[in-house]
Amino acid sequence: DQQVKQNSPSLSVQEGRISILNCDYTNSMFDYFLWYKKYPAEGPTFLISISSIKDKNEDGRFTVFLNKSAKHLSLHIVPSQPGDSAVYFCAASANFNKFYFGSGTKLNVKP
Amino acid sequence: GAGVSQSPSNKVTEKGKDVELRCDPISGHTALYWYRQSLGQGLEFLIYFQGNSAPDKSGLPSDRFSAERTGGSVSTLTIQRTQQEDSAVYLCASSLEGGGNQPQHFGDGTRLSIL
Numbered sequence: 001d002q003q004v005k006q007n008s009p010s011l012s013v014q015e016g017r018i019s020i021l022n023c024d025y026t027n028s029m030f031d032y033f034l035w036y037k038k039y040p041a042e043g044p045t046f047l048i049s050i051s052s053i054k055d056k057n058e059d060g061r062f063t064v065f066l067n068k069s070a071k072h073l074s075l076h077i078v079p080s081q082p083g084d085s086a087v088y089f090c091a092a093s094a095n096f097n098k099f100y101f102g103s104g105t106k107l108n109v110k111p
Numbered sequence: 112g113a114g115v116s117q118s119p120s121n122k123v124t125e126k127g128k129d130v131e132l133r134c135d136p137i138s139g140h141t142a143l144y145w146y147r148q149s150l151g152q153g154l155e156f157l158i159y160f161q162g163n164s165a166p167d168k169s170g171l172p173s174d175r176f177s178a179e180r181t182g183g184s185v186s187t188l189t190i191q192r193t194q195q196e197d198s199a200v201y202l203c204a205s206s207l208e209g210g211g212n213q214p215q216h217f218g219d220g221t222r223l224s225i226l
Contacts, residue, residue: 098170
């Protein structure tokens with residue numbers, strides 16, 4: 001029973017363009033959402049988060065959008081850079097001590 | 112280093128053997144998490160420690176899995192009588208406090224292969 005889903009296993013974009021990574025969830029009790037970035041043979045690193053009381057959070061080139069009614073969040077990277085090529089995981093939390101992760105989307109930014 | 116340290120980085124063992132995986136969290140972090148990532152899958156929650164509270168073991172897949180955290184710092188994940196389906200990358204993470212608004216800092220994981 002996957003409560004957090006990333007339906008696109010991979011995404012390829014041209015350098016300088018926008019990358020949009022999507023995530024859907026089923027549990028309406030989730031109230032905090034995070035995105036992590038993972039390079040091969042390394043652990044995930046925290047990228048950006050959003051609370052359910054907001055619908056948008058920006059940090060430099062990264063923006064996360066939350067649509068609670070659709071139970072959907074997305075990560076926008078603008079402009080995309082080759083160094084952004086990695087696997088991106090979204091995660092959600094309902095009770096502050098257990099996190100549910102999606103299966104990841106592998107982003108390839110072509111020079 | 113100042114990050115989360117996991118050892119060993121790789122472990123290959125025969126089916127039926129016991130294995131111990133170690134995690135050194137960031138100093139001062141009171142929350143510690145174990146996850147498992149099987150090939151092509153997302154991170155699967157295993158167990159969560161917060162300070163001196165009883166751990167949340169709800170993610171442990173069977174009674175062959177156990178974990179402890181000594182002195183509120185180092186944690187060991189033990190898998191007894193390993194099976195081939197236990198093959199995965201085991202990731203440890205720590206955060207300053209427990210809580211959904213506290214980003215977790217991950218180690219590089221232990222890649223476990225059961226022959």
